[in-house]
Amino acid sequence: MHVTLRQLRVFEAVARHLSYTRAAEELHLTQPAVSMQIKQLEESVGLPLFEQMGKRTFLTEAGQELHQTSRAIALQLEETEEVLESLKGIRRGRLRIAVASTANYFATRLLAAFCRRYPGISFSLEVTNREGLLRALEANEKDLVIMGRPPESLDLEAEPFMDNPLVVIAAPDHPLAGTDEVSWERLQQEAFVVREEGSGTRIAMERHFASRGVKLRTGMELSSNEAIKRAVEAGMGLGIVSIHTLELELETGRLVVLRAEAFPIPRHWYLVHRRGKRLSPVALAFRDFVFEEAGGLVGAAPAPTAE
Amino acid sequence: MHVTLRQLRVFEAVARHLSYTRAAEELHLTQPAVSMQIKQLEESVGLPLFEQMGKRTFLTEAGQELHQTSRAIALQLEETEEVLESLKGIRRGRLRIAVASTANYFATRLLAAFCRRYPGISFSLEVTNREGLLRALEANEKDLVIMGRPPESLDLEAEPFMDNPLVVIAAPDHPLAGTDEVSWERLQQEAFVVREEGSGTRIAMERHFASRGVKLRTGMELSSNEAIKRAVEAGMGLGIVSIHTLELELETGRLVVLRAEAFPIPRHWYLVHRRGKRLSPVALAFRDFVFEEAGGLVGAAPAPTAE
DNA sequence: GACGTGCATAACTTTTGCCTTATGGTTTCA
DNA sequence: TGAAACCATAAGGCAAAAGTTATGCACGTC
Secondary structure: OOOOHHHHHHHHHHHHHOOHHHHHHHOOOOHHHHHHHHHHHHHHHOOOOEEEEOOEEEEOHHHHHHHHHHHHHHHHHHHHHHHHHHHHOOOOEEEEEEEEHHHHHHHHHHHHHHHHHOOOEEEEEEEEOHHHHHHHHHOOOOOEEEEOOOOOOOOEEEEEEEEOOEEEEEOOOOOOOOOOOEOHHHHHOOOEEEEOOOOHHHHHHHHHHHHOOOOOOEEEEEOOHHHHHHHHHOOOOEEEEEHHHOHHHHHHOOOEEOOEOOOOEOOEEEEEEEOOOOOOHHHHHHHHHHHHHHHHHOOOOOOOOOO | OOOOHHHHHHHHHHHHHOOHHHHHHHOOOOHHHHHHHHHHHHHHHOOOOEEEEOOEEEEOHHHHHHHHHHHHHHHHHHHHHHHHHHHHOOOOEEEEEEEEHHHHHHHHHHHHHHHHHOOOEEEEEEEEOHHHHHHHHHOOOOOEEEEOOOOOOOOEEEEEEEEOOEEEEEOOOOOOOOOOOEOHHHHHOOOEEEEOOOOHHHHHHHHHHHHOOOOOOEEEEEOOHHHHHHHHHOOOOEEEEEHHHOHHHHHHOOOEEOOEOOOOEOOEEEEEEEOOOOOOHHHHHHHHHHHHHHHHHOOOOOOOOOO
8 A cells, every 4th residue: 555644644634624725725735737647546556535526525444444544643743743852852851871880979969950951851870780780781772871990892972070089998996097198118018908800989999909029918808899898997908989989988088088199099080982973962961961060069079189 | 744655665675684795685775765865764764773893784773763753654654555455356445334213113124134235344324314314415425325316406316226115004903904805086085194394205195196186185294104103003094105114013913904005105226326426345245235135135015117 | 599618638758666687784693 | 814794885776755846636715
């Protein structure tokens, strides 16, 4: 059946007015143009759609059936057009974001602020580990990803937008707590509670130590920042974590940040997406928003540390 | 938004396969043809619908939205096509019929038989008076009308399909009941219970009497055949009704048909529709059916009476 | 019976649609 | 690094789509 949308549109007008001439006026056409469209439509349908009884025009049963359909289709297209139109702007839309587990501590706040500024946007925020992030990037499942160390393997665009200093933490009753500045030599003698292999924080630590010709003394290996903090609290050694994870612990005095030589380790949070991906208007808006506002929103973070 | 159904169809195929090349194969096209359709669609939508990430093709959010719509539209067209297809045949369809109130006595049986032969056809049967029939014809509300005397005013096609003899009825205890043959002179002396002015039966009676130079003696005027019969039963005079209305009364002996000179009055039932109306396949089938079967189905009717 | 209205039809023009082949650029995988 | 897969783009050409004007026919009305 070779109907065209144009035929349906013309048909709908005629069916509504029950007059070829009125429909032609509405569509800014001549009457023969309408006649031809209807004729072609009737031909491809294989049934008469109208019947002229003297002066008046009636819909046949087939015409009534098709009238319903054409109205439904017109409606559907209108609705879709509206949705698509709104997708062009950022009044509405969906934003799919994935963040590294560490970033969770501020990403939620970031999203909430963005949400307040642009109501009508719906979000999905996946908090996952590095593997999950890479898989999501690979499968193109997310609009943007927030992570600390973009891998070089995939072809990505990564823009740093906020400092992410790694600091040394200790229990308040640790011998080094409160000392003026712990020297590098002193620090080497301590055992560290660390994240698992492959973790971004772990890799950054190892590189930091290696670049100074020292092997990291790992006392205990744990798979989450929360676990690290609990272990350090319990006096099982020193820890190295992003300062963004410490808001509560610093406030309540359950952990302290050591002033240590060569610390904090300067790192950054990156906004990441696959190179060549066409960011939606919503994603672009979020990106802009992040660059503008990120600093102000991460209240607990210290002033950026120059490298 | 100037989308075409073709664009949507091509788009749907690409969205389903997530591949221009596969879609082209399915549609028996070359790949550039598909590319162009999509490009034009994207242009008229104003948004990218796909994004190529290296080897793989993904739907953008706008693409997902449009994919839903295009599937829905395709579905709707399919369904409509099916309905229209069935309208061509008489497997399905609707038949709208109006009958004169007198015809009700056999029209229902006629319709029931037709319904048994063609299951899947739905009916509407309006039983109404002459006025109602004319209005329905004027407004083109019915496919076919069954009536006893098609008016000349409207431009109609009327085909007689069955005899509709008007007979003289009397109560069983009437003096004339059972007599061999009532003469015309004798009959003139009787008073008749008649239908109201404008009724088809009434008009036929008056013409019949007038053609024989006699004025009808009307004793009582009633507005339905049922009322006539009850009045005759009660001994209020003779009646003249279509024999089709008498099935029950004859069987139970509550009324008798007089053998009278110049009776029965020969009349016919007509199948009527406005001239030039395109009858649907269902209506045509019903028309054929009526001509074939009408005689056999009106069991109570006597053999046609030649004029 | 003449006129007005409404639709159909014909003839013609212009534009657009649509598809093809040819070619070039990327990306991926061996 | 070369082949293969995939898509984009350009150029050319055919077909049809879609519109116009002009005209005719049927019906209803005055």
